[in-house]
Amino acid sequence: MTKKAFIFDLDGVIVDTAKYHFLAWQNLANSLGISFSSAQNEQLKGVSRIRSLEKILEWGNKTISKEEFTTLMAKKNEEYLNYIDTMDVSEILPDVPRILDFLLTKEQGVALGSASKNARIILDKVQLKDKFHAIVDGTNVSKAKPDPEVFLIGAEELKIQPKDCIVFEDSVAGIQAANIANMVSIGIGDPKILHEADYVFKDFTEIKEEFINQLVTTERN
Ligand code: B16
Ligand code: MG
Numbered sequence: 001m002t003k004k005a006f007i008f009d010l011d012g013v014i015v016d017t018a019k020y021h022f023l024a025w026q027n028l029a030n031s032l033g034i035s036f037s038s039a040q041n042e043q044l045k046g047v048s049r050i051r052s053l054e055k056i057l058e059w060g061n062k063t064i065s066k067e068e069f070t071t072l073m074a075k076k077n078e079e080y081l082n083y084i085d086t087m088d089v090s091e092i093l094p095d096v097p098r099i100l101d102f103l104l105t106k107e108q109g110v111a112l113g114s115a116s117k118n119a120r121i122i123l124d125k126v127q128l129k130d131k132f133h134a135i136v137d138g139t140n141v142s143k144a145k146p147d148p149e150v151f152l153i154g155a156e157e158l159k160i161q162p163k164d165c166i167v168f169e170d171s172v173a174g175i176q177a178a179n180i181a182n183m184v185s186i187g188i189g190d191p192k193i194l195h196e197a198d199y200v201f202k203d204f205t206e207i208k209e210e211f212i213n214q215l216v217t218t219e220r221n
Pocket of ligand 2: 009010011012013045046169170171174
């Protein structure tokens with residue numbers, strides 16, 4: 001049986017940091033006189049920090065200098081890091097440890113594939129760093145999802161072919177990235193939003209061990 005690699009997105013899959021991104025972006029947008037709703041925050045899921053600020057400025061019809069852009073990005077991250085600082089194991093989303101431990105028991109590859117440059121800090125905070133054989137985050141990639149780069153690097157680090165990789169993602173861009181990479185895509189969230197995924201579950205409590213076993217034993221081309 002071919003060994004498989006399971007690649008996890010971070011925000012929205014392992015922890016819910018979207019709420020902290022929201023607070024930090026909202027404060028920043030409001031300080032510029034731009035309103036920012038939770039619906040707009042949804043559209044920033046899986047999107048890089050640079051692209052997120054560009055979108056907020058577009059929504060507010062605002063043009064700023066390069067210097068101000070850099071200052072605002074740093075300011076947003078500083079506030080975000082203050083929220084992250086309070087995180088602990090209680091913020092791990094339901095049944096994530098059960099699935100991680102099951103995969104490790106079955107000797108499958110386990111990687112992180114996140115757009116966040118703060119991924120390592122967050123994994124440390126929630127004490128899950130040891131569960132991953134490879135961590136690929138915003139500091140390792142040059143192209144944002146839906147480009148498959150983040151997942152392809154994960155596959156390469158684990159020395160597993162893309163066709164033998166399974167991706168857990170909560171964002172549309174992330175599902176598209178997994179599909180482009182010819183990996184199995186598993187959406188975590190709303191099936192109406194994540195309809196391009198091969199499978200969708202509300203959260204990990206819905207994922208049975210038999211389903212994981214089936215993914216492990218199924219050979220793909
Ligand atoms: P940072 P993921 C993404 O994480 C978030 O979903 C997205 O909202 C955020 O802008 C992006 O990381 C960059 O995060 O500012 O920490 O570098 O879902 O890819 O794990
Ligand atoms: Mg995500």
